[in-house]
Amino acid sequence: MSRGRLFAVVVLVVLSGCALPGSPGGFDADRELGHVGDYAHDDVFEFDASDGITEAQLEAVKYRSMARIEVVRGLKYDRDVDLEVMSRAEYRSRRASNTENASAFSNEVWRGAFLVDGETDVNRAFDDLYGDSIQGYYVNDRIVIIIDDTDEIRIDRRILVHELTHALQDQRFGIARESETIDGVRAENGLLEGEASVVPDRYDRRCGGEWQCLPAVQPPTIGGETLADRPFNAGLFLSIYVPYAEGPPFVTDLTERGGWDAVDAAHEAPPRSTAQLIHPERYPDTDPVDIAIPDRSSDEWRPITDGGDGNDSESRTETIGEATLFATLWANGVIERPLTEGATERSQYNYSHPATAGWAGDSIHVYQRTDEPGQTGHVWRVAWESRADATEFADAYRQLLANRGAERVDTAGNGIYRISDGEAFEGAYRVSVTGETVEIVGAPTVGDLEAIHPTESGSNQGGSGAALEPATSLERTATAEPTATAASSRLAAPFPIEPPKTPRAPADG
Numbered sequence: 001m002s003r004g005r006l007f008a009v010v011v012l013v014v015l016s017g018c019a020l021p022g023s024p025g026g027f028d029a030d031r032e033l034g035h036v037g038d039y040a041h042d043d044v045f046e047f048d049a050s051d052g053i054t055e056a057q058l059e060a061v062k063y064r065s066m067a068r069i070e071v072v073r074g075l076k077y078d079r080d081v082d083l084e085v086m087s088r089a090e091y092r093s094r095r096a097s098n099t100e101n102a103s104a105f106s107n108e109v110w111r112g113a114f115l116v117d118g119e120t121d122v123n124r125a126f127d128d129l130y131g132d133s134i135q136g137y138y139v140n141d142r143i144v145i146i147i148d149d150t151d152e153i154r155i156d157r158r159i160l161v162h163e164l165t166h167a168l169q170d171q172r173f174g175i176a177r178e179s180e181t182i183d184g185v186r187a188e189n190g191l192l193e194g195e196a197s198v199v200p201d202r203y204d205r206r207c208g209g210e211w212q213c214l215p216a217v218q219p220p221t222i223g224g225e226t227l228a229d230r231p232f233n234a235g236l237f238l239s240i241y242v243p244y245a246e247g248p249p250f251v252t253d254l255t256e257r258g259g260w261d262a263v264d265a266a267h268e269a270p271p272r273s274t275a276q277l278i279h280p281e282r283y284p285d286t287d288p289v290d291i292a293i294p295d296r297s298s299d300e301w302r303p304i305t306d307g308g309d310g311n312d313s314e315s316r317t318e319t320i321g322e323a324t325l326f327a328t329l330w331a332n333g334v335i336e337r338p339l340t341e342g343a344t345e346r347s348q349y350n351y352s353h354p355a356t357a358g359w360a361g362d363s364i365h366v367y368q369r370t371d372e373p374g375q376t377g378h379v380w381r382v383a384w385e386s387r388a389d390a391t392e393f394a395d396a397y398r399q400l401l402a403n404r405g406a407e408r409v410d411t412a413g414n415g416i417y418r419i420s421d422g423e424a425f426e427g428a429y430r431v432s433v434t435g436e437t438v439e440i441v442g443a444p445t446v447g448d449l450e451a452i453h454p455t456e457s458g459s460n461q462g463g464s465g466a467a468l469e470p471a472t473s474l475e476r477t478a479t480a481e482p483t484a485t486a487a488s489s490r491l492a493a494p495f496p497i498e499p500p501k502t503p504r505a506p507a508d509g
Helices: 056-071 088-097 104-112 122-133 157-172 182-205 235-267 274-278 321-331 389-403 448-453
Strands: 007-010 018-020 084-086 134-139 144-148 288-293 302-304 357-371 372-382 416-419 428-432 437-443 472-477
Touching: 018 056, 018 235, 018 389, 056 084, 056 157, 056 182, 088 122, 104 122, 104 372, 122 134, 122 274, 134 157, 134 448, 144 157, 144 448, 157 182, 182 235, 182 274, 182 321, 235 274, 235 321, 274 321, 288 357, 288 428, 302 448, 321 357, 321 389, 357 472, 372 389, 372 448, 389 416, 389 428, 389 437, 428 448, 437 448
Parallel strands: 084 144
Antiparallel strands: 007 134, 018 084, 134 144, 288 472, 302 357, 357 372, 372 437, 416 428, 428 437
16 A cells, blocks of 8 residues: 555644755664754744744754654654645645546445435545645655645644654654555544644643744634534535544543553554544454445346456445444434534544444445446445444434435335435435344335345344344454554555545545
8 A cells, every 4th residue: 555645634724835855865863862953852943933934944943843743752753854835726726636536436335324415426525625624734755734825934833743743653653554444544544643633732832931832823613513514514524534533532542551652552553443533442452343244136236346347356345434423423413412512622522422332343335236337326234332222323324314304115114215306315225223233225216225135034124123133244353463564555644635546545435
């Protein structure tokens, strides 16, 4: 996996060109910690950064910041990084020019999660989201700071320190993500983004007393009651924002357990689910369960596979995860409380809710109509810690359908609903509960539900009654031994905002 994924800083409110190439070669390994190039962590600068700075002053700020991060983190940089300032208009233009349409698989996954409707291409939705909210990113020894006006160079201290922390992570641990699922990538990003938020916090504590610092601008927190009014897809935002919201308390929990050594160890065995970010006590012992979905489709439908159309190709799968399930229920009016309710000092948003907190694992398969590939459907199985958890989520999902205008189709069997043609998420849905498992099938028409995935005897489609034993095979996945990879092959962590041309960028769909 290429290291060419980006670490981005994305916020709800944008804060306030030049290119600053790094010095070739590596830094002296024997140098004193907190001394980078010709600069030390306790240097005092005479210039005033409030009205903008020159390129030479920017270089001094960069190296002093790197020296201070070394002191905070207790680790040395191996090499220099480039620093570039780019206008927001140029960033939007570059991203748009590199954007290709999303695959049918990705579009159906996000449609199945009720976050991007069938008329909207997922990659375009991410373009809209990132174009207005990104403040900076790191990729391949290069940091880019996005500003609205390049006539004056204004650098926010926390953004610079955040991205420089990603550079240190890359050099010391590698930042290539091992996971290729939405949930797995969000989880690994939570470790990386959490650390890149905790380091600036500890950096800030020394400012004004021990260190002279550049000004830092804190964006105001936008509560859940107003997030829906923002000019982007709020549910999609919540899905990608979880590493920034739940990553800092997760990393804080690690440092309380074992200091920075515990964080170092986590880089070798990163969290495997957003459930571990939201509930840090589940790390590292509670991994997601492995869920199998047998293909029972008729000749009219076929699963989208990873290896083409051959009979021995495996169905392509995706895992949504607890955080995105929370985003789904919140964005569709099922969870009505403000996002800030129950939040902590370390996390501005609270992603925990009874309808999603019992998540144990999920898997979604996408199907295409054989004679009309533009027609897609899905089978989604979600495993829960208990039958009560499964029932609570199923009830919440049925409420989501009701909120979207779905009506029950009693003539087609229990648990079948239909959203009328012309609505954002039009189509048919079948909801069934079997023990600790909820199964959701989505299709263009009621008749297609059975063609994609025929009903299996023993499931409880009706609702919250007595559930039967699980029909699925659920096994907890053992914690895999971390694969040794070079620094250039592990991945980057903010929610990767990658001009979505990257091969299989699951975080972006």
